[in-house]
Amino acid sequence: xxxxxxxxxxxxxxxxxxxxxxxxxxxxxxxxxxxxxxxxxxxxxxxxxxxxxxxxxxxxxxxxxxxxxxxxxxxxxxxxxxxxxxxxxxxxxxxxxxxxxxxxxxxxxxxxxxxxxxxxxxxxxxxxxxxxxxxxxxxxxxxxxxxxxxxxxxxxxxxxxxxxxxxxxxxxxxxxxxxxxxxxxxxxxxxxxxxxxxxxxxxxxxxxxxxxxxxxxxxxxxxxxxxxxxxxxxxxxxxxxxxxxxxxxxxxxxxxxxxxxxxxxxxxxxxxxxxxxxxxxxxxxxxxxxxxxxxxxxxxxxxxxxxxxxxxxxxxxxxxxxxxxxxxxxxxxxxxxxxxxxxxxxxxxxxxxxxxxxxxxxxxxxxxxxxxxxxxxxx
Numbered sequence: 001x002x003x004x005x006x007x008x009x010x011x012x013x014x015x016x017x018x019x020x021x022x023x024x025x026x027x028x029x030x031x032x033x034x035x036x037x038x039x040x041x042x043x044x045x046x047x048x049x050x051x052x053x054x055x056x057x058x059x060x061x062x063x064x065x066x067x068x069x070x071x072x073x074x075x076x077x078x079x080x081x082x083x084x085x086x087x088x089x090x091x092x093x094x095x096x097x098x099x100x101x102x103x104x105x106x107x108x109x110x111x112x113x114x115x116x117x118x119x120x121x122x123x124x125x126x127x128x129x130x131x132x133x134x135x136x137x138x139x140x141x142x143x144x145x146x147x148x149x150x151x152x153x154x155x156x157x158x159x160x161x162x163x164x165x166x167x168x169x170x171x172x173x174x175x176x177x178x179x180x181x182x183x184x185x186x187x188x189x190x191x192x193x194x195x196x197x198x199x200x201x202x203x204x205x206x207x208x209x210x211x212x213x214x215x216x217x218x219x220x221x222x223x224x225x226x227x228x229x230x231x232x233x234x235x236x237x238x239x240x241x242x243x244x245x246x247x248x249x250x251x252x253x254x255x256x257x258x259x260x261x262x263x264x265x266x267x268x269x270x271x272x273x274x275x276x277x278x279x280x281x282x283x284x285x286x287x288x289x290x291x292x293x294x295x296x297x298x299x300x301x302x303x304x305x306x307x308x309x310x311x312x313x314x315x316x317x318x319x320x321x322x323x324x325x326x327x328x329x330x331x332x333x334x335x336x337x338x339x340x341x342x343x344x345x346x347x348x349x350x351x352x353x354x355x356x357x358x359x360x361x362x363x364x365x366x367x368x369x370x371x372x373x374x375x376x377x378x379x
Contacts, residue, residue: 080252
């Protein structure tokens with residue numbers, strides 16, 4: 001059951017129709033085999049790039065789609081409803097472009113952003129470390145200044161698209177006292193940059209998540225984004241947008257689980273009637289539908305605030321918290337609706353449940369989102 005979306009323009013409606021067509025023809029046929037075999041979805045990214053879906057929230061002057069965030073996020077939701085790993089990679093790519101767009105000098109933007117948004121490149125975001133996930137201020141990877149750039153040494157972790165991306169938005173310490181973090185745009189072919197074996201994950205298996213090791217890797221000074229020592233502010237601003245992406249993706253996963261559960265409940269019969277007509281099961285589906293609608297409303301509210309230039313950090317955390325907790329609950333209930341079949345790989349609802357779990361963890365755990373919300377209330 002396709003979502004009946006309230007979109008701001010005819011162009012936005014056409015964009016959603018295009019997204020659904022590409023997702024149905026390119027993502028849906030490959031998702032099961034690629035996830036099972038942990039194959040990287042090159043074909044999917046090529047199709048999305050050719051259609052301009054990898055650069056939607058950025059201005060046309062840099063090669064972007066000039067779409068408001070409320071439309072971009074609904075595109076992400078449609079992608080996630082077919083293949084969550086691809087949607088996550090698209091969201092991370094957009095996140096990786098944000099620091100250059102938001103904080104780069106005009107010369108840097110004109111030089112690198114069009115290529116990054118061309119549809120032929122995929123980016124990765126490199127903030128977390130093995131001992132510094134939610135506590136970004138505890139980063140230990142260092143960038144030591146030289147006459148013409150920086151020498152980077154250290155290890156980064158949990159990099160979506162690691163080893164596959166064309167560029168990495170890196171955050172590393174530049175202050176000798178240990179308090180300053182700076183942002184860098186690092187090409188994938190930088191000497192001294194290498195990647196670990198992909199993590200063996202519960203879900204999102206088609207897109208690798210790896211560590212990255214910098215061994216005295218040279219990064220030219222021109223590739224520092226923003227002022228030296230301003231990296232954490234850049235990282236946190238980017239994460240506000242990134243959290244909205246995860247909220248939309250979680251909503252897409254939940255919507256697909258609901259859609260599949262309703263279809264199954266209509267055709268599965270017990271005691272002489274479809275199980276959807278049994279009140280106990282019907283109420284479960286009703287709660288699932290209410291949760292999905294509420295999750296969508298929270299991320300759209302935050303996105304509209306962002307589009308209007310209003311503060312939205314707390315709303316982004318609310319959306320991320322609400323949508324991802326909802327996705328976990330809805331996908332678990334979907335497995336229950338399918339009964340024993342839901343616990344098998346004969347039906348995809350078990351995959352939705354595995355995919356939903358990580359949305360509660362990355363881009364700041366949901367415990368961190370509660371901390372952000374509480375601090376906002378205290379202010």
